[in-house]
Amino acid sequence: MDETLEAEIAKRLKRDEAGLVAAIIQQHDTAEVLMLGWMDDEALRRTLTQGRVTFWSRSRQEYWRKGDTSGHIQIVKSVALDCDGDALLIGVAQTGAACHTGTRSCFDGGLIL
Amino acid sequence: MDETLEAEIAKRLKRDEAGLVAAIIQQHDTAEVLMLGWMDDEALRRTLTQGRVTFWSRSRQEYWRKGDTSGHIQIVKSVALDCDGDALLIGVAQTGAACHTGTRSCFDGGLIL
Numbered sequence: 001m002d003e004t005l006e007a008e009i010a011k012r013l014k015r016d017e018a019g020l021v022a023a024i025i026q027q028h029d030t031a032e033v034l035m036l037g038w039m040d041d042e043a044l045r046r047t048l049t050q051g052r053v054t055f056w057s058r059s060r061q062e063y064w065r066k067g068d069t070s071g072h073i074q075i076v077k078s079v080a081l082d083c084d085g086d087a088l089l090i091g092v093a094q095t096g097a098a099c100h101t102g103t104r105s106c107f108d109g110g111l112i113l
Numbered sequence: 114m115d116e117t118l119e120a121e122i123a124k125r126l127k128r129d130e131a132g133l134v135a136a137i138i139q140q141h142d143t144a145e146v147l148m149l150g151w152m153d154d155e156a157l158r159r160t161l162t163q164g165r166v167t168f169w170s171r172s173r174q175e176y177w178r179k180g181d182t183s184g185h186i187q188i189v190k191s192v193a194l195d196c197d198g199d200a201l202l203i204g205v206a207q208t209g210a211a212c213h214t215g216t217r218s219c220f221d222g223g224l225i226l
């Protein structure tokens with residue numbers, strides 16, 4: 001298994017000042033948007049090679065494989081990079097709640113319009 | 114019409130070093146994710162009050178109301194803020210292609226897994 005992100009993918013990424021791209025997590029069969037997380041090259045490499053979604057936590061400054069603590073894992077079904085390389089759309093099979101508050105989506109209850 | 118973003122909303126935003134939050138754009142009736150853009154407080158205020166989506170362009174460093182040049186406008190149907198305030202999910206009615214490359218979604222053709 002490769003230990004670095006494929007060069008062809010890495011060169012397409014447009015990272016922010018912190019070296020991160022945004023990762024939209026979408027339930028693969030219902031198209032519900034569950035959450036948005038952040039990935040550096042290594043988090044993306046792990047996500048592409050392990051079949052489970054790994055993020056970089058901006059608040060805790062550490063890697064975070066979704067579900068390792070909560071059991072609410074995300075099985076990777078597809079990964080797409082957008083046209084300008086600063087966002088990923090990741091289709092997953094989500095177990096249980098995606099949100100740490102216990103709701104299915106991190107956007108549930110957050111309507112402002 | 115208010116000239117500043119409502120204080121109650123503004124205090125919930127967790128902005129990055131550039132003062133931005135991520136905005137996921139989703140076709141409201143099909144749930145297709147069309148693109149991801151960036152918003153500062155003013156772009157969000159305009160989006161909430163004008164019924165059209167306005168972004169902050171990180172590359173051009175200017176406001177950008179989607180469709181003003183291309184005609185591919187986004188009519189705002191809903192806006193939700195996530196649990197930790199660093200991402201918006203915006204339901205829209207998209208006219209034509211969301212992507213500047215001419216594809217419906219900025220993720221079309223970008224599959225890496």
